[in-house]
Amino acid sequence: MCGIVGAIAQRDVVAHLIDGLKRLEYRGYDSSGVAMLADGAISRVRRVGRVAEMESAAQAEQLHGTLGIGHTRWATHGGVTEPNAHPHISTSVAVVHNGIIENHDEQRQKLKALGYVFESQTDTEVIAHLIEHHLKGSGDLLKAVQLAVQELHGAYAIGVIARNLPGQLVCARMGCPLLIGLGEGENFIASDVSAVLAATRRVIFLEEGDVATLGVDEVRIFDKSGTAVERPVRVSEVSLASLELGPYQHFMQKEIHEQPKALADTIEQVLDTGFAASLFGDEDGELLRQVEGVQILACGTSFYAGSVAKYWIESIAKLPCTVEIASEYRYRSAVANPRYLVVTISQSGETLDTMEALKYAQSLGHGLSLSICNVRESAIPRASKLVFYTRAGAEIGVASTKAFTTQLVALFTLATTLAKVQGRLDGNSEQHYLDALRQLPGSVQHALNLEPQIKPWADRFTSKQHALYLGRGVHYPIAMEGALKLKEITYIHAEAYAAGELKHGPLALVDEAMPVVVIAPNDALLEKVKSNMQEVRARGGELFVFADLDSHFGESDGVHVIRTPRNVGVLSPIVHAIPVQLLAYHTALARGTDVDKPRNLAKSVTVE
Incomplete structure (x- = not known):
């Protein structure tokens, strides 16, 4: 800023x-x-x-x-x-x-x-x-x-x-x-x-x-x-x-398409060592072995990355995890547990609210802190005991893309590393997760190849003033991130809800003028998501569904479906982040807004 x-x-x-x-x-x-x-x-x-x-x-x-x-x-x-x-x-x-x-x-x-x-x-x-x-x-x-x-x-x-x-x-x-x-x-x-x-x-x-x-x-x-x-x-x-555009029209477009490389570069350090505590600067794992829970503090897109991580940390590491908006945490009377690891997430490492939230947590007795950041030697990593640097490279577009997905890799690595050092990850599971990371850049490239299918959807969004995004479980934060992207660069009002909450209020907004974007991977909650989709169709809402190739439902009147090539399991949220980025980008392009420098927003937020 x-x-x-x-x-x-x-x-x-x-x-x-x-x-x-x-x-x-x-x-x-x-x-x-x-x-x-x-x-x-x-x-x-x-x-x-x-x-x-x-x-x-x-x-x-x-x-x-x-x-x-x-x-x-x-x-x-x-x-x-x-x-x-x-x-x-x-x-x-x-x-x-x-x-x-x-x-x-x-x-x-x-x-x-x-x-x-x-x-x-x-x-x-x-x-x-x-x-x-x-x-x-x-x-x-x-x-x-x-x-x-x-x-x-x-x-x-x-x-x-x-x-x-x-x-x-x-x-x-x-x-x-x-x-x-x-x-x-x-x-x-x-x-x-x-x-x-x-x-x-x-x-x-x-x-x-x-x-x-x-x-x-x-x-x-x-x-x-x-x-x-x-x-x-x-x-x-x-x-x-x-820092140059090269053949791209906008930095956001460039950075969306740089994600396979950014992810591969970030994953490389993990594949070299396995899920080792040394990745975070804890050479012998002693600090991470002491952790009894995780407190994540972040803002904006980084908060949504942390919200995904909550599911991974609790399901893989079997540790309680709370995620809070940094600007809220720093002004409330928090109850500290010194055995909790405080994780701050910031692309720039200079986000003022996140920095101040970290200082507040430390003043309460949280001595164990970890920063996930994309900029070396920035303020938040310097104030943290442990650090994981993502390798996204410079991100110029105000709307974060590759920084978000590399943060997710870092957080997944944290979840699995905590599980390993605390004896909750066996060798077969570790190898399975490493293989999933190894295949991730290719899966993201496949998702990028959906761009020609997404462009016509963007044309349908151009005249809209409002949109709803729905997701369940670990994909609910991806719905939130998708809605944020649409708001940031198209100026279309968009809100995200956990799909099960639809009938508790947001359904009142649904009509033929309200497009509803659904994140619907082929996971354990797919049938629940399908029921929520029927609730939308029954009220005349038009559905735009990002699904997997093996999700067994097709297009119909008012239901548009784009499928990623296959379900990638635990890392599915990272792959499903790609199409919502592309939808926002091409809608902004069609509306003629300033994609890289949206009004009223700043990349590095160094004021309250």
Whole structure:
């Protein structure tokens, strides 16, 4: 959510900043801007809309400079207007900011009393004036930022330049991701490694409370106490090719079709070792042997992945499992069991609600924590005792696809590993589950081959305003995920229900205008699902059924059926996630919505 770039170099960096902002577009935004220090003055260009519009304005104004900052804003405080767009300027200081300052009203009143005039409705302008205030007193930009952040309550990642200090770029972070990119005779800041990859792969991930100052040839970092510290330099493994569309029309389309490889890459580490505790960083299995239950905390699509995992953990590992939305868990009086494993799931590893939920769980006495994440060295894995990294590669589309299915692989691996280390998985069962994983990428490819059959369904959904999704058992969360995908990128209102709940209320909504999507694999609950389908048909509802090849029912008037090639048993939820992704994608395509950047949404949600 929002994106930051900054650069200090011996060359003009405007093109780098704009390219970086383009690579951050996937995070979600509604305005963008850059501020450059050149010729003893700060020049700024901001625009509502896409980065391309701001880029054209910057070119028209011949913006240039060797020191600058840029930002893509997702509106929180104040509407989507140019005055609210970043960077914000206070006389001699320009600031970009991700996050939310909780005490901005208090600081605003104090600064107004000191004579500062506010031009925006944002909390960020408070930061600019506060740094300007401290800079007047000290003349030291690093010291001014250190003093300012001590007065801020909330979450922030900030980049700061000052008119009279052309050789210095200062940044700070608390609760929001920020990294430093190390170049030769140039250095960079960014909220995401993708924004610096064109210039360098050597990065430093700042830690909570860090403040750093960058010159062209040096970087100095200070912790929240003001003590100079060294942070490790990492070499990013993210490939630039993964950030390009290639032959695809949208990143979501690309990422849907990358799932066989993403799954194979994630599964590879499991096939190499079997279901070993070392996959999670528990080298001898001692920690996982102590687990008496599992508490899963996640948001959005990751919450639905956790909801699938509940069925696996309880049926395979025979351990109790609860799944909670992170933003709800962190604000209730939870009863902690220190013997429960707290599992957090986050594609980015920076989801604020999930991070705060983990901190809350740890404060209650949950000492054993596991993170499932797709981004190495991100905040949530660093705060967790155990980690499983999925190998989905960069996911740019806001609507998660390959991150979701690789999370499911990680969670299935957790369920089977818990069963093994606790003596509940025999050798034959382990081999059966490993064989199922080995065959999974091929099964997913078969599901992708259903795309030509799904496209005509999408045309039928184009004019709809509402839809219901139904599933039972372990496939109910897949129905929820399918409904979420449709909502996210088509703006069609969609809701998912456990199919047995249909007669307890939702059936009142069913008529000929309400399409009903059903996840109906050939499992133990198939006959129950068929009965629920009859309830829909009896009310005139039109059914769109994703079934298996060996499900014994056919199409009829008002009943449309697409079959996956075969039932894949325990991993069926992963395969059935593919057609609901394709249905949402092609419906969005037919409706002409912005598939990769749906309105009002962001990829990396680093605010409440």
